[in-house]
Amino acid sequence: MDPLTVAVNRDGLHTLEVPSEFKAAGPFAVELRNYGEAAHVHLNLDDRISRVARIGATNHYVEADERRLIDVETREASGWPADTVRGKLKVVVGHGQRTHYVDVTLDRSAAENEVRVDPDLATPDTERDEGTPPVVRLLPVVVLGSVAVLLAVGALFAAGTLVVFLGGLALVSALLCTAAAYVLFR
Incomplete structure (x- = not known):
């Protein structure tokens, strides 16, 4: 009005x-x-x-x-x-x-x-959303997930204390992958 x-x-x-x-x-x-x-x-x-x-x-x-x-x-x-x-x-x-x-x-x-x-609806939005494309946002998740899988496969073929070390790295990598996915997709 x-x-x-x-x-x-x-x-x-x-x-x-x-x-x-x-x-x-x-x-x-x-x-x-x-x-x-x-x-x-x-x-x-x-x-x-x-x-x-x-x-x-x-x-x-x-x-x-x-x-x-x-x-x-x-x-x-x-x-x-x-x-x-x-x-x-x-x-x-x-x-x-x-x-x-x-x-x-x-x-x-x-x-x-x-x-x-x-009245603000009549004002055009001059700022464009220049956000990161979804494919680029997924890249860290894919890389960390791949590292976790490689470490787990390597643990299957290793023997002795190396198995515990590689298993620990796989666990840390999986946790980092989960955290990255949470941050990127919330």
Whole structure:
């Protein structure tokens, strides 16, 4: 959903441009766009709309040429007194020099038909996965496994203490092979 946009200082110091009405199905954002000098912008929801919605902070200092999004949170739909709640958002700039009201309509029945899409999904993924091909990742496992098999076969043909030594090497090689496979394929 598009935010409720408030233009600050576009036509001079302490001027406001706000829409006369705004509709939302649930939580929404107020976008403060400052086109001039730094300013304090005060946002306040009237009693009717504040039964289902709230703004975390009401006073916002907006730097020159800054754009800031202020979240307006809403209660769970089950806590609403009706499907549609109407009220006013008061927007004040310059410590009371200019005041405008926006008629806000929150319609929870519209939320059932609305599909929320994360804006980040519209941003293309510029990083390609340059991961190692699976064949190259398997190479250490194949090499260590082959060494384990060769040592085991060599142990069959050897005699004496060499058998114990080669058997131990085969066991260590098999353990390394298992550990490599675990690391590569988890």
